[in-house]
Amino acid sequence: MDNEARKTENRARFELELEFVQSLANPYYLNSLAQQSILEQPAFVHYLEYLQYWREKDYARFIHYPQALHHLELLQQESFRDSLKKDQWLTEILQQKQYEHWRTWYAVLTTSWHHTNLMVIQA
Template sequence: MAANAGSAAAGGEVKEDPERLRFQTELEFVQCLANPHYLNFLAQQGYLKEPEFINYLSYLQYWRQQEYAKFIKYPQCLHFLGLLQSEFFRRELAYAQCAKFIEEQQLQHWHLYNKKRSQFQQKILAKGKPVPVDK
């Protein structure tokens, strides 16, 4: 991937670096996979039955590598990217109830995570140690 976003052309126009554009596009798409309703949409539109699209999902597995995963803001998308390799999972996503169930499980996970995190921070404060700050 090139270091700069683009270079100035003769007419003062900025040319987008194709490698950077591809990186950004694939990153955005992979992160969209964290949304169960988007997954449901893909299934209902028939994308998850197309061999070319399934191959594309397989290709995107490189995002699981540390050098790429560090750019991901929604890590659950990597979990769904892995699940999308399963024909059963792709088939079940066509049902709205499946997407709703996944969404409910995500919300419960986040709620539990925040609750445990808050309890951990309170214990640290009670001991007089500094609380780690999120970046």
């Protein structure tokens, strides 16, 4: 395999794994994986272990949905994987927490920005 083909293959793998890791931010997708018993398959559990490298700074910077990394970490625990399959309420709780984060994070950011600018103007 020549260098250009290897680069193309590596890029495709990077994009595929990035897209998959980001899909883990969706609690309903996690529930779907659990309901299909995919989270019980040893090969899939090993794949989730392999994907831990996305938590490293050099890779995490490409993640748009930080909850994906949190869910990836939780998926390392068998009890979490089992709970996703048995308890619909867990999916609802994850979704609600995610919604609350998205609803409020910008307000905190802009409030802080306005406060800083007011202090500069008053000085």
